[in-house]
Amino acid sequence: MAVRSAVLGIDRGGFQYGVTTIFSNVSFLLDDARTALVGENGAGKSTLLKCLAGEHDLSDGQVVRSRGLRVGYVPQEIPARLMDVSVREMLEQALPEGGRDDTWKVDVLIDDLRIPLDLADKRFGELSGGWQRLLLIAAAKLGEPDIVILDEPTNHLDIDARGELLTALNDFDGAVVLVSHDRRLIEATADRLMLVANGEVTPFDGDLDDYRKFLLSGDNAPTRTVEAEPVAKPKDVARRDNAERRRQLKPLKDKIEGAEHQIAELNIELAKCDKSLSDPLLFSKDPARGKAVSKKRADAAKKLADVEARWLKMQEEYESAMAEA
Numbered sequence: 001m002a003v004r005s006a007v008l009g010i011d012r013g014g015f016q017y018g019v020t021t022i023f024s025n026v027s028f029l030l031d032d033a034r035t036a037l038v039g040e041n042g043a044g045k046s047t048l049l050k051c052l053a054g055e056h057d058l059s060d061g062q063v064v065r066s067r068g069l070r071v072g073y074v075p076q077e078i079p080a081r082l083m084d085v086s087v088r089e090m091l092e093q094a095l096p097e098g099g100r101d102d103t104w105k106v107d108v109l110i111d112d113l114r115i116p117l118d119l120a121d122k123r124f125g126e127l128s129g130g131w132q133r134l135l136l137i138a139a140a141k142l143g144e145p146d147i148v149i150l151d152e153p154t155n156h157l158d159i160d161a162r163g164e165l166l167t168a169l170n171d172f173d174g175a176v177v178l179v180s181h182d183r184r185l186i187e188a189t190a191d192r193l194m195l196v197a198n199g200e201v202t203p204f205d206g207d208l209d210d211y212r213k214f215l216l217s218g219d220n221a222p223t224r225t226v227e228a229e230p231v232a233k234p235k236d237v238a239r240r241d242n243a244e245r246r247r248q249l250k251p252l253k254d255k256i257e258g259a260e261h262q263i264a265e266l267n268i269e270l271a272k273c274d275k276s277l278s279d280p281l282l283f284s285k286d287p288a289r290g291k292a293v294s295k296k297r298a299d300a301a302k303k304l305a306d307v308e309a310r311w312l313k314m315q316e317e318y319e320s321a322m323a324e325a
Contacts, residue, residue: 072145083125
């Protein structure tokens with residue numbers, strides 16, 4: 001996917017619950033930088049994300065987004081519309097428009113996540129909170145977004161799953177805006193902080209330690225002014241270098257994904273052959289067909305071995321290049 005420059009924001013926006021004003025006259029733009037929203041509970045951070053994601057309509061003003069921008073959204077609460085659909089259906093619905101024939105990507109994802117086959121056909125509402133959260137994040141990725149909006153994405157995730165989420169976000173080429181109580185996640189993925197407080201949204205000049213001091217001070221606004229272009233910190237420079245390296249390696253990554261497509265299709269073909277060959281009367285009823293299916297399976301198995309070997313070599317090459325300093 002060619003990542004577009006992500007521009008998403010709000011122009012003179014306001015939002016009300018009944019007679020209660022959550023925020024008013026808010027204006028900001030989120031570009032390719034990775035942003036974490038901070039603020040006390042109840043300040044309106046989740047509401048702001050829902051407005052950006054199109055889940056809520058603003059009471060005033062408008063949401064601004066660049067043309068054709070694809071937005072992935074991982075909400076804090078599980079959407080009621082997903083509770084009665086199967087896991088597979090839920091993931092297929094997340095495919096981008098025009099990509100409905102790419103259901104093989106769902107098969108690859110199910111395999112990558114090590115989702116048991118019986119679980120893949122269960123209702124989404126029957127899953128544990130951890131699986132639901134993991135699948136919401138996976139669904140956002142399937143939509144090939146330019147920007148991902150995450151509201152408390154580590155809820156219900158264990159330590160290993162949190163680590164995988166962190167890695168996935170740092171491998172993601174697009175923009176990120178998130179709300180999280182997970183300090184490690186914010187420090188590892190966010191380039192800047194924005195403060196949601198007193199019905200306003202303002203850039204916060206500093207890191208999480210500065211934000212903690214700000215809270216303890218009891219001030220109503222950040223004490224330092226924000227430069228137009230924040231000075232890159234070492235971790236920011238490293239992250240941008242990684243992004244540039246990923247862009248250079250995109251042709252190789254595309255070949256890897258093409259091989260994964262072939263692997264998924266060949267596995268489906270093998271499963272169909274195995275189903276036919278499981279009929280104990282196949283060779284007695286139709287020897288020619290039995291022979292043809294056996295040959296087809298042998299050819300598919302050989303091709304699968306070749307593609308998997310090629311995939312492994314390319315994957316090692318990609319990971320080696322990404323690991324270079």
